[in-house]
Amino acid sequence: MSTEVVTSTLPADRSALRGYLAQLSWGKVAAHLALLALVVLWTFPTAGLLISSLRDKDQLTTSGWWTALVSTETNELARLGTAADQIEENGTWHIRGKLFEADSGRSVVAFGTSFETVAGTLPGQPVEMRDGGEINVAADGSYDWVSPTPFEVTRGPRLFYVVSIPPEFTLDNYIEVLNAEGIGRSFINSFTVTIPATVIPILIAAFAAYALAWMTFPFRTVLVAAVVGLIVVPLQMSLIPLLRLYNDIAGITGGSSKTYLGIWLAHTGFGLPLAIYLLRNYMAGLPRELMESARIDGASHFKIFTTMVLPLSFPALASFAIFQFLWVWNDLLVATVFLGNTESTLVLTGRLRELLGSRGDNWEILTSGAFISIIVPLIVFFSLQRYFVRGLLAGSVKGG
Amino acid sequence: MAGISLRKLRKTFGTLTVVHDIDLEIADKEFIILVGPSGCGKSTTLRMIAGLEDISSGDLVIGDTIVNDVPPKNRDIAMVFQNYALYPHMTVYKNMAFGLELRHSPREIIDKKVNEAAEILDIAHLLNRRPKALSGGQRQRVALGRAMVRSPAVFLLDEPLSNLDAKLRTAMRAEITKLHRKLDATFIYVTHDQVEAMTMADRIVVMKDGHIHQVDTPQALYDRPVNMFVAGFIGAPQMNFFPVAVARGGTSVRFGDRELPLPARLSEALPPGSADRACMLGLRPEHFHERLPVDVDPAMTAEMDMEVELAEPMGAELHLNGVLGGETVIARVSPRCQARAGDRITLIADLSSAHLFDKKTEAAFGN
Numbered sequence: 180m181s182t183e184v185v186t187s188t189l190p191a192d193r194s195a196l197r198g199y200l201a202q203l204s205w206g207k208v209a210a211h212l213a214l215l216a217l218v219v220l221w222t223f224p225t226a227g228l229l230i231s232s233l234r235d236k237d238q239l240t241t242s243g244w245w246t247a248l249v250s251t252e253t254n255e256l257a258r259l260g261t262a263a264d265q266i267e268e269n270g271t272w273h274i275r276g277k278l279f280e281a282d283s284g285r286s287v288v289a290f291g292t293s294f295e296t297v298a299g300t301l302p303g304q305p306v307e308m309r310d311g312g313e314i315n316v317a318a319d320g321s322y323d324w325v326s327p328t329p330f331e332v333t334r335g336p337r338l339f340y341v342v343s344i345p346p347e348f349t350l351d352n353y354i355e356v357l358n359a360e361g362i363g364r365s366f367i368n369s370f371t372v373t374i375p376a377t378v379i380p381i382l383i384a385a386f387a388a389y390a391l392a393w394m395t396f397p398f399r400t401v402l403v404a405a406v407v408g409l410i411v412v413p414l415q416m417s418l419i420p421l422l423r424l425y426n427d428i429a430g431i432t433g434g435s436s437k438t439y440l441g442i443w444l445a446h447t448g449f450g451l452p453l454a455i456y457l458l459r460n461y462m463a464g465l466p467r468e469l470m471e472s473a474r475i476d477g478a479s480h481f482k483i484f485t486t487m488v489l490p491l492s493f494p495a496l497a498s499f500a501i502f503q504f505l506w507v508w509n510d511l512l513v514a515t516v517f518l519g520n521t522e523s524t525l526v527l528t529g530r531l532r533e534l535l536g537s538r539g540d541n542w543e544i545l546t547s548g549a550f551i552s553i554i555v556p557l558i559v560f561f562s563l564q565r566y567f568v569r570g571l572l573a574g575s576v577k578g579g
Numbered sequence: 580m581a582g583i584s585l586r587k588l589r590k591t592f593g594t595l596t597v598v599h600d601i602d603l604e605i606a607d608k609e610f611i612i613l614v615g616p617s618g619c620g621k622s623t624t625l626r627m628i629a630g631l632e633d634i635s636s637g638d639l640v641i642g643d644t645i646v647n648d649v650p651p652k653n654r655d656i657a658m659v660f661q662n663y664a665l666y667p668h669m670t671v672y673k674n675m676a677f678g679l680e681l682r683h684s685p686r687e688i689i690d691k692k693v694n695e696a697a698e699i700l701d702i703a704h705l706l707n708r709r710p711k712a713l714s715g716g717q718r719q720r721v722a723l724g725r726a727m728v729r730s731p732a733v734f735l736l737d738e739p740l741s742n743l744d745a746k747l748r749t750a751m752r753a754e755i756t757k758l759h760r761k762l763d764a765t766f767i768y769v770t771h772d773q774v775e776a777m778t779m780a781d782r783i784v785v786m787k788d789g790h791i792h793q794v795d796t797p798q799a800l801y802d803r804p805v806n807m808f809v810a811g812f813i814g815a816p817q818m819n820f821f822p823v824a825v826a827r828g829g830t831s832v833r834f835g836d837r838e839l840p841l842p843a844r845l846s847e848a849l850p851p852g853s854a855d856r857a858c859m860l861g862l863r864p865e866h867f868h869e870r871l872p873v874d875v876d877p878a879m880t881a882e883m884d885m886e887v888e889l890a891e892p893m894g895a896e897l898h899l900n901g902v903l904g905g906e907t908v909i910a911r912v913s914p915r916c917q918a919r920a921g922d923r924i925t926l927i928a929d930l931s932s933a934h935l936f937d938k939k940t941e942a943a944f945g946n
Contacts, residue, residue: 469666
């Protein structure tokens with residue numbers, strides 16, 4: 180009975196496999212390989228950054244993050260005890276002690292009496308000491324220096340050893356950067372900049388886009404063309420004029436030219452052309468009959484905007500929100516120019532740049548700081564990515 | 580009360596005139612259908628009545644006020660669109676209630692009206708669904724319901740059935756006719772389908788190229804088309820045309836080397852001096868017979884040979900497509916006829932029901 184089943188299903192399996200192979204085309208394979216390459220290209224450094232940031236800072240300096248899950252070996256030295264520590268036991272004299280704390284999970288791989296012979300002896304084998312007697316070192320780091328005669332050393336000799344350190348993960352790096360290095364404060368500053376700098380342009384652009392898409396007024400197409408033209412203006416061009424304008428206003432009002440309000444408006448201005456363009460195109464693609472039907476139902480332009488266009492444009496709004504959020508969050512130039520470098524205004528990107536200068540050797544600080552700065556974009560992207568994809572495809576697929 | 584007058588109504592887009600100074604009187608509670616081929620201006624006319632298009636010149640009067648500049652919401656109209664235009668992010672209930680909510684109607688009244696309309700249209704069980712989850716026919720009903728709840732004086736329907744399949748279309752046709760009777764409102768309906776126009780309308784407006792060609796009841800349009808366009812457009816299969824010349828002082832016409840008798844109503848309608856005038860003789864497919872019907876005067880018939888190229892059995896009748904005297908014709912005969920493709924058969928043309936058109940102006944004689 181069972182053999183019958185087997186023989187009858189085998190050919191079916193084979194033909195299914197053959198069918199699957201027949202469907203494979205080189206183009207498909209190439210596309211999948213390219214996708215795989217992109218995924219690796221992106222995931223690999225990110226994973227490295229995350230793992231590095233979680234490692235112990237001493238291990239981080241001695242070995243790469245890809246060794247994080249295996250033990251690492253480093254050379255260390257310790258001073259042994261002196262004659263004062265000796266005890267007599269059965270006619271021999273002992274100095275006992277520990278090279279390191281036994282419960283730290285470390286173990287001695289090899290040891291020697293000089294830097295050159297550090298890997299000369301395995302634990303358990305005795306080695307002669309220059310100060311007389313011989314020494315036994317156990318793998319757990321405890322040693323027993325034995326001599327038939329009493330010791331007279333007053334300064335403990337150095338013992339060199341190779342130690343194997345088990346992998347160690349810690350959140351200490353994060354705690355340190357968040358508190359001591361000011362990343363925590365900058366994190367909040369970045370949010371203070373980014374959230375209004377995302378919301379304000381969307382609010383303005385949504386209204387503008389509706390008007391440009393669905394209201395008839397003179398010079399509408401000229402306005403749309405102007406908006407498209409503004410997209411290609413590099414923002415570097417307007418930094419200095421804008422800053423001078425801010426300084427003039429600050430001079431009149433007596434306030435500072437480097438304020439949060441200033442950078443919100445700057446980011447709003449830089450983001451608006453693209454926002455209006457994207458949203459207008461999306462809204463113009465909404466069915467005309469919908470607006471006409473609402474008009475006959477008695478809706479004003481404002482009503483149509485709030486009850487029809489805004490809900491239906493959600494994918495486009497979300498996709499632009501991601502664009503703008505990521506751009507503002509990762510921005511350094513505009514923040515440096517319009518916000519300055521004081522403790523209460525320094526954003527994450529600026530803080531990281533400062534850390535690169537002042538703590539360039541402390542990788543544990545740089546990696547954890549960097550990861551804190553990318554965690555927010557990651558969350559934003561993954562939570563909204565379906566709108567992102569749909570928003571980018573907006574208009575290309577009818578009824579999509 | 581809600582009669583509508585179109586007075587020299589014109590619509591231009593730039594230099595292009597799509598509706599040419601049309602005049603039309605629509606009586607209160609009338610079911611009127613604008614019909615014509617694509618691009619004839621029928622939808623534009625409807626949209627002008629709705630207020631969705633500006634009126635370039637002329638007056639639009641609803642009741643007894645000129646409403647040229649009255650916004651759509653104040654015209655006491657409701658419109659049903661070809662693709663339904665349901666609000667995709669609202670439930671059926673919300674879709675139907677939207678117009679009333681904008682008018683700040685009390686909650687109980689909205690509830691009552693929506694439920695009433697849903698009951699009439701048999702969509703009460705769908706009220707909580709989104710349009711996405713509805714079939715084409717159901718969406719159509721919701722669109723009708725959305726128009727109904729506001730109890731407008733005028734319903735405007737823009738090809739509402741053209742997105743439905745043939746069977747559903749026939750069913751909805753009957754339902755809309757019933758609805759018109761029940762709602763007691765003026766219906767203005769646009770379609771390119773002459774069957775819809777014939778079956779539903781009180782009066783049909785035939786349009787072409789922005790002009791109204793004829794306004795009349797369906798049967799009158801069929802029996803007395805004013806020109807070749809109307810004659811060809813109304814009726815399926817369409818009327819057959821034969822180039823002829825007037826002969827014998829108007830009592831007959833020459834068709835090739837044959838002479839066909841003309842009924843008195845046509846000969847009398849021919850203006851004096853019409854000898855040899857080039858005309859088009861129109862004969863509907865059902866005016867060809869295999870054998871002489873009892874109620875037709877034999878003097879008013881002519882035997883004509885037809886080469887059958889295609890025989891389409893319709894069940895109740897048989898459509899013969901073929902060539903007759905050099906002209907392509909369609910004849911509608913009894914299904915008992917044995918003629919098949921390739922046959923040559925003799926048909927009896929009943930000329931007492933013929934139409935005669937001037938070849939140049941295409942206008943009909945004798946109407």
